[in-house]
Amino acid sequence: MNEVLEQALDLVLRDIRSTGVPEPDVRDDDWADGEHSASAFLWSRDGxxxxxxxxxxxxxADRVAQVADQIQEWVIQELWGHAATNWPRCPDHPDGHPLQASTRDRSAVWVCPAEGIPVSPVGSLR
Ligand SMILES: [Zn+2]
Structure with a gap:
């Protein structure tokens, strides 16, 4: 797998493991065209x-935020109908919105979308 993509995926998968939500089976499959992109597939247990x-x-930082955003979408789909879908949960609004992947000072961070406040670097959720 492309090294840059793998590094970004590793960070986001760390957040998945530390928060106990379903983890995708990541397969090396460079489906996207173009020399400026790298891609893979996220598989679910349902196939x-x-x-x-x-x-x-x-x-x-932007690359990590891009991957975090796409993995977040995958996790929300997985949780749909089984559990609360607001992953990652916002510590200030636990019954409301999920955090949003963004960048601050050249780092990828999870941000509270209501207040625009960074909550955690991507890869360091507790
Ligand atoms: Zn919030």
């Missing part, structure tokens, strides 16, 4: 898969 793609020309 469905979705693509994840990263823009290799983006900054490292």
């Amino acid at each position: 469905s898969g979705v693509g994840v793609r990263v823009d290799l020309a983006a900054s490292e």
